[in-house]
Amino acid sequence: MRRANFRTSNISCVNQLNRTTSCSYSSQSQEDSVRKRPVRKTFLKSSNNDDLITDLCKHNKFKEAIDILCNQRRLKEALQILHQISHPSPSIYSSLIQFCRQNRALEEGKKVHSHLKSSGFKPGVFISNCLLDMYAKCGNISDAQTLFDEMQERDVCSYNTMISGFTKGGSLEQARNLFDEMPQRDNFSWTAMISGYVRYNQPIEALDLYRMMQNFENSVSNKFTLSSVLSAVSAIQCLRLGKEIHGYIMRTGFDSDEVVWSALSDMYGKCGSINEARQIFDKMVDRDVVSWTAMIGRYFQEGRREEGFALFSELIKSGIRPNAFTFAGVLNACADHAAEELGKQVHGYMTRIGYDPYSFAASALVHMYSKCGNVENSKKVFNGMPRPDLVSWTSLIAGYAQNGMPDKALEYFELLLKSGTQPDHIVFVGVLTACTHAGLVDKGLQYFHSIKEKHGLTYTADHYACIVDLLARSGRFHEAEDVISKMPMKPDKFLWASLLGGCRIHGNLDLAKRAAEALFEIEPENPATYVTMANIYASAGKWSEVASIRKLMDDRGVVKKPGLSWIEIQRDAHVFLVGDTSHPRSKEIHEFLGKLSKRMKEEGYVPDTNFVLHDVEEEQKEQNLSYHSEKLAVAFGIIATPPGTTIKVYKNLRTCVDCHTAIKFISKIAKRKIVVRDSSRFHSFEDGNCSCRDYW
DNA sequence: GTAGGGTTAG
Known part of the structure; x- marks a missing residue:
């Protein structure tokens, strides 16, 4: 019956609609019965409106018909109706143009424009402004510019539209020129220009303009x-100014909304006042997933892990669904803090709600597992990704490199090349690190050369630091020096620190002095340089030099960073400092360490006291060593977990030689696999051996 | 009389 209705329609464009619909209906083959039902459903649904549209057109109510079609996003059909009308009214044009703008339908918008020109319609300033905005919003600023130049009459809105357009795929300079030359400005003009500067990362200029605006009559700042x-204030981190604006908002608060609160909260967060950021966040009524994710991220940035994770749990409870940004943020925090158990829970949650294996949250999972030393899971997630991105490849490769499986790292790098993905400069850092950890000097050099010769990439300072690390660790100092003398940029602190590390391993005092001097110049505040240098002198028995380094530290007010280790047990982090006795089970831990110490000596352990900063009696040195934070954490791990459980300990600094030796013995005596992630890599101890093959 | 301006997340 409805089809019959179509056939009687005398509006040709609607007949065309009819043909399209009935064609798709009748073209279905017999065997296609499964698909038949849904198509029929659509047909019935749309036919209701089609009747109405036919009817409206019959009664010359074209505007209404076009509005219905536009609302259903049937722009093409709306255009067909336009072509049937001899003299379309301005409101028909404005409707169509605005729908094209909203739907970013540039092609259709252009058709309306050309129809308007060919029909001889002379658009007023309103319709022209609509066209300007349509072009600007569709990212076609050049057509907007042409039209703007042609316009006989322009009003403040025409200028504002162009300014806004220029500040978005256009140029800030052109926007500012228009802003300066326009005869009069209103709030829209000021805001468009200010936000343009913010968007182009020019906060100072944005704030200068805001100050100008305040001195300008008839312009009152509003929520926009x-x-x-506030975003500009966040960028320059000026808390004083931010507070001033906060005060202004409080005084005129009627005009603010969630967007302003969100920007205000962000301002406090970026200016380091995280508690105030949280207070504002708590007062917000319509907190969306973005504001939640931002607030959680602020905690992590400040290193306030517990609060970040707590807020994440609140988010889950709130019923708002976290998205890929949220997961990636939380997982990266888990990676940084080696919170594997928590990371696993997040992974479980993601699986339950069905996360998108194509999204960057999946690569954050790969990263998290790699950083937590669980390369097996890292690989599992990686294998589940239909199209792993470069971040995932890099995480997995770096994960293998740092976890004592450099061969696997290089194997995956070769797979990456085979997959046709173009490697970038970052993945090569992982590759070179793998070679360093495996002691594969010549292979590393080959990869290094391939960066430029084979892949056409530009060397970064990181690549040079890696290659110097590779050479210095294996004692090839002449080659390392040769690389340094020929590199195109100034060696950075990472390179010098690598060189110094190599000198420490091989006792190269002269080169160590040179590296340390460079480091003292670049970052005199970093205690690591002083400590390493003092240790090198101590190994050489040069105690007066050790003392002078210590004096230098004192004179410059450099404080040694305390060694800190932690272990996660049932999602709680237990943190240990050097010689820590604050843990509730401290007495047990020390007793256990005492027993272990005895067994270790029976097994042949000799404390290595070389790497101690202080020049003290041997026995005292031994005492110091037994209190190192990683030993405390390992001991606690053993007494707090069932036999056979793998112990995972994390340390903020590099593990010392003595602890390394001691933990090898402990792994054998306690029959435990012990994984220690220090500031540069993982050490996986098992049955008296370490995955790093004592090369780190 | 219409239209033109905004923040926050890996």
């Missing part, structure tokens, strides 16, 4: 202005 201005 303030949210942009």
Whole structure:
């Protein structure tokens, strides 16, 4: 019956609609019965409106018909109706143009424009402004510019539209030129220009303009202005100014909304006042997933892990669904803090709600597992990704490199090349690190040369630091020096620190002095240089030099960073400092360490006291060593977990030689696999051996 | 009389 209705329609464009619909209906083959039902459903649904549209057109109510079609996003059909009308009204044009703008339908918008020109319609300033905005929003600023130049009459809105357009795929300079030359400005003009500067990362200019605006009559900042201005304040981290604006908002608070609160919270967060950021966040009524994710991320940035994770749990409870950004943020924090158990829970949650294996949250999982030393899981997640991105490849390769499986790292790098993915400069850092950890000097050099010769990439300072690390660790100092003398950029602190590390291993005092001098110049505040240098002198028995280094540290007010280790047991992090006795089970831990010490000596352990900063009696040195934070954490791990459980300990600094030797013995005596992630790599101890093959 | 301006997340 409805089809019959179509056939009687005398509006040709609607007949065309009819043909399209009935064609798709009748073209279905017999065997296609499964698909038949849904198509029929659509047919019935749309036919209702089609009747109405036919009817409206019959009664010359074209505007209404076009509005219905536009609302159903049937722009092509709306255009067909336009072509049937001899003299379309301005409101028909404005409707169509605005729908094209909303739907970013540039092609259709252009058709309306050309129809308008060919029909001889002379658009007023309103329709022209609509066209300007349509072009600007569709990213076609050049057509907007052409039209703007042709316009006989322009009003403040025409200028504002162009300014806004220029500040978005256009140029800030052109926007500012228009802003300066326009005859009069209103709030829209000021806000468009200010937000443009913010968007182009020019916060100072944005704030200068805001100050100008305040001195300007008839322009009062509102919620639109303030949210942009707050963003500028965040960028320059000026808390004083931010507080001033906060005060202004409080005084005129009627005009603010969630967007302003969000910007205000962000301002406090970026200016380091995280508690105030949280207070504002708590007062917000319509907190969306973005504001939640931002607030959680602020905690992690500040190193306030517990609060970050707590807020994440609140988010889950709130019923708002976290998205890929949220997961990636939390997982990266888990990676940084080696919170594997928590990371696993997040992974479980993601699996339950069905995460998208194509999204960057999946690569964050790969990263998290790699950083937690669980390369097996890292690989599992990686294998589940239909199209692993370069971040995932890099995480997995770096994970293998750092976890004592450099061969696997290189194997995956070769797979990456075979997959046709173009490697970038970052993945090569992982590759070179793998070679360093495996002691594969010549292979590393080959990869190094391939970066430029085979892959056409530009060397970065990181690549040079890696290659110097590779050479210095294996004692090839002449080659290392040769690389340094020929590199195109100034060696950075990472390179010098690598060189110094190599000198420490091989006792190269002269070169160590040179590296340390360079480091003292670049970062005199870093205690690591002083400590390493003192240790090198101590190994050489040069105690007066050790003392002078210590004096230098004192004179410059450099404080040694305390060694800190932690272990996660049932999602709680237990943190240990050097010689720590604050843990509730401290007495047990020390007793256990005492027993272990005895067994270790029976097995042949000799404390290595070389790497101690202080020049003290041997027995005292031994005492110091037994209190190192990683030993405390390992001991606690053993007494706090069932036999056979793998112990995972994390240390903020590099593990010392003595602890390394001691933990090898402990792994054998306690029959435990012990994984220690220090500031540069993983050590996986098992049955008296370490995955790093004592090369780190 | 219409239209033109905004923040926060890996």
